[in-house]
Amino acid sequence: MTKIVGVSFGTKNGNNDTICKAVLLAAQNQGCEVEFIRAMDLDIKHCTGCITCVKMLMSGTKNMCVHKDDFDWLAFEMFHADGVVMVDPIFETGASGLFHTIMDRFGPRMDTGNNFIATQIAQGRLAQGGDAARGVAVPAPAIMSPKAVSYIGIGGSDWGTHVQSEQPAPGHDSQLAGHRQRVGPLVQDRPHGRRPDRPRHADRREPGRRGKEDPGERRRGRRPLLNLKETAIRHAASAGRAYEECRFVVCHIGGGISVSAHDRGRMVDGADIVGGEGPMAPTRCGALPVAEVLDYLDAGHATADVRRMCMKTGGFVDLLGTSDALEVSRRAEAGDEACRRAWDAMVYQICKEIGAMAAALGGNVDGILLGGGMVHNKGLVCAIEERCGWIAPVFAYPGEFELEAMAAGARRVLDGDEEPLRYTGKSVFDGFACFEG
DSSP: OOEEEEEEOSOTTSHHHHHHHHHHHHHHHTTOEEEEEEGGGSOOOOOOOOOHHHHHHHTTSOOOOSOOSSHHHHHHHHHTSSEEEEEEEEETTEEOHHHHHHHHHHTGGGOHHHHHHHHHHHHHHHHHOGGGGTTOOOOOGGGGSOOEEEEEEEBOOOSSOBOOOSSOOSOOOGGGTTSTBTOOSOOOBTTTTBOOOOOSOOOOOOHHHHOOSSTTOOOOOOSOHHHHHHHHHHHHHHTTOOGGGOEEEEEEESSSEEEEEEESSOEEEEOOGGGTOSSOOSSOOOOOOHHHHHHHHHTTOOHHHHHHHHHTSSHHHHHHSOOOHHHHHHHHHTTOHHHHHHHHHHHHHHHHHHHHHHHHTTTOOSEEEEEEGGGGOHHHHHHHHHHHTTTSOEEEEEBOOHHHHHHHHHHHHHTTSSOOBOOOSSOSOOOOGGGOO
């Protein structure tokens, strides 16, 4: 029976454990034997670089480490499996420290080439016999046997399912570090040190929707793509239609607010909420007049202050001192005038963005889909429906679907329903050449 070992590097019952167990469950349903290992439960010491393991290996004696911990047990379980899945949280745009520690411990001691040479040395000493054969240990064949290894970084991902490529993908914004959307499945080819990370935004807009105020700049469209696309796919399926047949305006309403236009399987327009576009939100100021921003800077404020207003300290936080939308809604209903005005302004701006995206779709809209944590508020949904229901029916999908979106995307590729995307290092759009030179 095929055996799959899953190693989670995250906290107990966290996102990494959840994804790892989901993979193992799918393997089990296919008839595989599975084993789940939580790396944080093990005693794994740091490699000191003493190279004792290499010296012993190349002498034909033993493949062992001076540390007496759980690493040898972990290595045994992994080497005697047919496949290994490693699920790791992304810290500071890279793999976790525990992941690196375990990779260091594998190091030269577990290198296939070194073990092949060590096998020849050990077999040669055994052939000599006598004292030469004393203490000889041939490396375990399992170390050199090929096996499938999958690395998944939690993190998040682009809104398409990609496969490993030689070309690292562009678009690494420090402002999204630590978010699930920051990095999707982390695929690392250890012999060549490649680590192609996914970008958080997939720019598939047509030329007319890109806009280019300066020949050297490209308008970007950063938004929570996983949630937006998954909401659209789910709604299309509930209506008995394919996402590729529908036109939707899809909103994600949470700490940040994104409104996007989806045209038959393509997200064709939407604001760059990381760059400060879009409606005011609990933690974000939303779009501001450029001249007023310049006046604000001329008054002695730092650019860092503006960036924080765009991502963390704007919106409700700036106006009301809280990012808790539920609290703001309750206070507004109780008669707090400041909360009522801030809440109404946010709803008004969301509705304006919905109207703009409907225009981007030529007025042909099959549905307005609302997702995100704030959509649990029925009053918010009713307010949007009252202003925008004339455009198309409004449907609510409260909550977030990022993890489910990643799993569903991989499943569609595995089932042959969707072709995986490949990074080429080239933009899908080359810009407005007529404005250059």
